[in-house]
Amino acid sequence: MLGIDNAVDNEFAWRKSRFISEKKYEEMKRYTVKPGDVIITIMGTCGRCAIVPDDIPTAINTKHLCCITLDQERCLPEFLHSYFLYHPMAREYLEKHAKGSIMAGLNMGIIKSLPVRLPDLSEQSRIAAEIDNLRNEAQRLEAIYQQKLTALAELKQSLLQKAFSGELTAKSAEAAVEEVTA
Structure with missing residues (x-):
């Protein structure tokens, strides 16, 4: 059922x-x-x-x-x-x-x-294919977005750990942020 x-x-x-x-x-x-x-x-x-x-x-x-x-x-x-x-x-x-x-x-x-x-069948097929392409592209972009969020969360943890251990410099923080957001 x-x-x-x-x-x-x-x-x-x-x-x-x-x-x-x-x-x-x-x-x-x-x-x-x-x-x-x-x-x-x-x-x-x-x-x-x-x-x-x-x-x-x-x-x-x-x-x-x-x-x-x-x-x-x-x-x-x-x-x-x-x-x-x-x-x-x-x-x-x-x-x-x-x-x-x-x-x-x-x-x-x-x-x-x-x-x-x-609409006629060929137009229905074209519309359905276009929507499928758009849905696939949206899923691809969502996956990239999720990867970026994960990388930013990891960066935050890394920077906080370095800050508390005294290893963090402004230059190293800028470089790390630039690497993740590129």
Whole structure:
């Protein structure tokens, strides 16, 4: 069974294992999830989504997910995934319609009525690829940023240690800072 944890990072991830009996599956098989389906969280962390991978074993989704099976001759999963996550109209719509007195929630009716503008498949593919490139570049920059933060923290410790031991000079401190910030 797939749940919120499989989509919470906006990419499909295998997390907590949940199983049902074959008899229960037969009762619930209309909720079977297929490769290329787009799952979207509808409770708690509303609007998180992921594309079901090609290697998925037989699985169903829990009531906390909405599973969308697409006619891939009209809409690519990568495009819809990006649309849910980044298109201002989709984000605004989902935030506006998430309801609940204790916890935000969506339902299938709300998701079905989400306005989606579908360009032709080649444009959908181009948009999805461009968003993927931007996401990869953002992750690369974030990794560099984290490395710089780590280096600065280490520099601070080193300078403090030298300061307390009397080894620190203004020139050596400037050189160390210049090396880390370059």
